[in-house]
Each structure stands twice: as structure tokens, then as C-alpha cells.
Amino acid sequence: MRPRSNIELKARIDSVSVVQKLVSKMTTTRLDDEHQVDTYFHCPHGRLKLREINGNQATLISYERPDTVTAKQSTYQLVPIDKPVLLKSALAQTLGIRAVVDKVRQIFLFKNVRIHLDKVRELGEFLEFEAVLDENHTAEEGQKHVRYLMKALAVTKMDLLTGSYGEMIAAKTQR
Secondary structure, three states, X not given: OOOEEEEEEEEEOXXXXXXXXXXXXXXXXXXEEEEEEEXXXXXXXXXXXXXXXXXXXXXXXXXXXXXXXXXEEEEEEEEEEOOHHHHHHHHHHHOOEEEEEEEEEEEEEEOOEEEEEEEEOOOEEEEEEEEEXXXXXXXXXXXXHHHHHHHHOOOOHHHEEOOOHHHHHHHHHHO
16 A cells, blocks of 8 residues: 655644634535554654544554654554554564553544644644645645745744644653
């Protein structure tokens, strides 16, 4: 199976509720909010996490992307998991847990871009864009939509982040 791909960008924001009002006016669809617990595992290449959503579904996600401040292309694979407790235990035993991220996510859709407004325990509030790439949506188009959303939501280069929430949590616990 060929990995999926997207263009993603993450930024720190002062208030999810303030940004939510702006996002609501410019998007056509709002999906249900999700409580996500992502368990990141140590691995030699890329990143690997088990995402548990609302306590009733889980997905193993492997992905690779550069750690740059700009919008970046990510490749990923999603594997639905029906026994997350057993898988988490096996992966923790063999690979070790790097970090656990607990967040509440609001999800909006703008064209082929998923807009995430996240409240992350221990880290704060964030905005994330994920422009899904496929046979109908190119990387150039994804970059264009992300630039448009950055401008529309007044996201500055100073707000942008390079790594994942998992890396931020891991760095915080190592201090």
C-alpha cells in the first residue's frame, strides 16, 4: 500500500475559542470534536503513534516529515486497530513509550484542508492545518491553501512550530 501524503503546518495560538469564531465563518463543514490520546513510541525511522479517539476507536499512525517551521509535506500510513490496549502494551514493551499526548480537537474542513483547533494538556492551545494530497489535490495546491489560511487567520512565522506534540511533551519531561 502506498503511503498517503499531506501538507501540514502547526502554530501556537492564544485562544481556541477566538480562532474558532474566525474558522467557523470560513469553513463549510465542522466535524465532531474528538478527545484524542496519542501514545508516541521510540522508533529508528520517522514517527510512530497509537491514536485513541473518544475511548472507542484507535489507529496506528506511522509518518515521516521534516522538522521545519514552514508548511511541510508528510507521508503517513493509517492502520485501524481493534485491540489498542494489547497493541500499546506490546509496542511499549518492545519499543518504549516516548510521550503521551492528551488533547481535545475541534475539526473543520476548508476545501481539502483539515483545520484542527487543539487544546493539548500540558502544552496549551494550537492550530494545525493538514492539506490532504491525492490524485485531485497537488502539493502546490495544498501549499496555496495553507498560505491562504495563514493569512486569513493572521498566523505569523513567529507562531509556527517545527515538531510534533509528542516531541514537545518529551522535551518538556526531559527538562
